[in-house]
Amino acid sequence: MALSAASKSFLLLGECVPCLKHNASKFKIRRFELDTNLLMYFRKVDFVYALDPEKKCKTGDIVLIEKCPEQLTRLITHKINQIVYPLGDVVDPLTGKRVVGGKFREHTEAVNQVYGKMPTAFEYDSAPDRGWLEDVKDFSHVDTYVKYHESGEDQPHAV
Amino acid sequence: MNIIRRKELSTFLIPTLLTCTRNYAFKSNLKIKWVRPEKIPCYNPAKSGDLVPMPKLDKTQLQLEFRNSQELANANDLVKKLFSLEYAPRYKTTQLYLRQLIDSTKRHNQDEGSIEAKIARWTGAIRAMQDLVEKFPHNVRLRVKLKELIDKRKKQLKYLRRWDYKKFEWLIDSLNIVYKPQPLDFQSVTRKESLRKLTDKHCEDIRSDRLKTFRKQLEAEQPKFLQEKMCTLEFIRKEQEECNVEVTVAQEEIDKVKDQLTNLHKHTPI
Numbered sequence: 131m132a133l134s135a136a137s138k139s140f141l142l143l144g145e146c147v148p149c150l151k152h153n154a155s156k157f158k159i160r161r162f163e164l165d166t167n168l169l170m171y172f173r174k175v176d177f178v179y180a181l182d183p184e185k186k187c188k189t190g191d192i193v194l195i196e197k198c199p200e201q202l203t204r205l206i207t208h209k210i211n212q213i214v215y216p217l218g219d220v221v222d223p224l225t226g227k228r229v230v231g232g233k234f235r236e237h238t239e240a241v242n243q244v245y246g247k248m249p250t251a252f253e254y255d256s257a258p259d260r261g262w263l264e265d266v267k268d269f270s271h272v273d274t275y276v277k278y279h280e281s282g283e284d285q286p287h288a289v
Numbered sequence: 290m291n292i293i294r295r296k297e298l299s300t301f302l303i304p305t306l307l308t309c310t311r312n313y314a315f316k317s318n319l320k321i322k323w324v325r326p327e328k329i330p331c332y333n334p335a336k337s338g339d340l341v342p343m344p345k346l347d348k349t350q351l352q353l354e355f356r357n358s359q360e361l362a363n364a365n366d367l368v369k370k371l372f373s374l375e376y377a378p379r380y381k382t383t384q385l386y387l388r389q390l391i392d393s394t395k396r397h398n399q400d401e402g403s404i405e406a407k408i409a410r411w412t413g414a415i416r417a418m419q420d421l422v423e424k425f426p427h428n429v430r431l432r433v434k435l436k437e438l439i440d441k442r443k444k445q446l447k448y449l450r451r452w453d454y455k456k457f458e459w460l461i462d463s464l465n466i467v468y469k470p471q472p473l474d475f476q477s478v479t480r481k482e483s484l485r486k487l488t489d490k491h492c493e494d495i496r497s498d499r500l501k502t503f504r505k506q507l508e509a510e511q512p513k514f515l516q517e518k519m520c521t522l523e524f525i526r527k528e529q530e531e532c533n534v535e536v537t538v539a540q541e542e543i544d545k546v547k548d549q550l551t552n553l554h555k556h557t558p559i
Contacts, residue, residue: 190451218454231452238396245397252396252405257455267340267461269469270450276472278483280324289469 141211142195144178146187148273154206155182157195180208188260189271190217219260228254321487323480332435334419338443338467343416346382348375353385387413394463404449405460411442412464443468515550519543 144157157178162171180187180195181202187193192215195208220229228235235254242251264271269287277288329336355361355372374382390409391401400406418435425431446468450457461468476482526538 218450218452218457242396245399247397248395250393252456252459254455257459260454263458263462267467268458274469274472276475276478277326278478279487280326289472
């Protein structure tokens, strides 16, 4: 059986997706595969597990992963090299400044200062790191499902 | 001849008939009871993610537009009462509530159009409408408007999460909203599929239970095994020393086993 394209290359860039494993993170790898009959490239998605005992990668992060010299378990074949773009906390590689959408954070902050910033407004410096609302009010780090059974227990991940 | 053939048939066929079962269109032997979850309407706070309803505001407060009026400040109590929320239509109370929510999240004094101010306004409007829908459940236009607003808020929250995660977390915490993304593979709930999932879960539970009991059994056997290992290692070492042969068992190895045993005794409840 031919190996999938993702398993051949040494370094891969993947997007972290929700995963229930304790010591590993799951990554979605998008590739283009050549159809030799049509001579056209088609999008192909592969999923790869990488060793991540501290769970540094959060859902949505863009991460560089590399292949382990030996396969660790049946599933885990890779390890994490670098988190390139954490979701929602992107740094512009040219200037090294933080970016929100299409604007620099600094610029928005300067505008706020000109108009008179409210004391109740959001402060980036005092804000805690991502993940403090996980399983409290933010359930975007897990795979949600449509509720199919009324068991009487609380089902926080059901929609 | 017939008798012989019948005998042969019975010996061959009966066991095979007993063992073979139809694997389609059969009800499962497992006693799993499936309860169909009650349908929650999309505009319900349980679905929209609003943890708190619209609070009951103090009705003796002045209406929003007369807050800064100098004439009203000097007027008598009766006039003030006439301009309070008590004698104003409902939307005046909603207006005040929206203003409070926007003020709690806005960036600067003039801010009305930032994403946090917008989401705060929509949240206030949604909660006010949810209150109304409970009173007038047949008002279809209101229901549709409410659903559209909930969807719009959710979409903007999705974008905010992608662009600025810290602000997204702060906003849902300060507005008391629960954010749950839609599942990737959306399927309507069916009896067959639900039973399949419940059976899988049942099997998984059995597996984990058995693994747990096996683990406990092994842990119970651990002290006896370690004791035996220690004795054996000591015996081997002693014999090797007495026979003047190369000693293959190090003292550290024995000490390690001893430590393990003492640790085990410490942690096991008496």
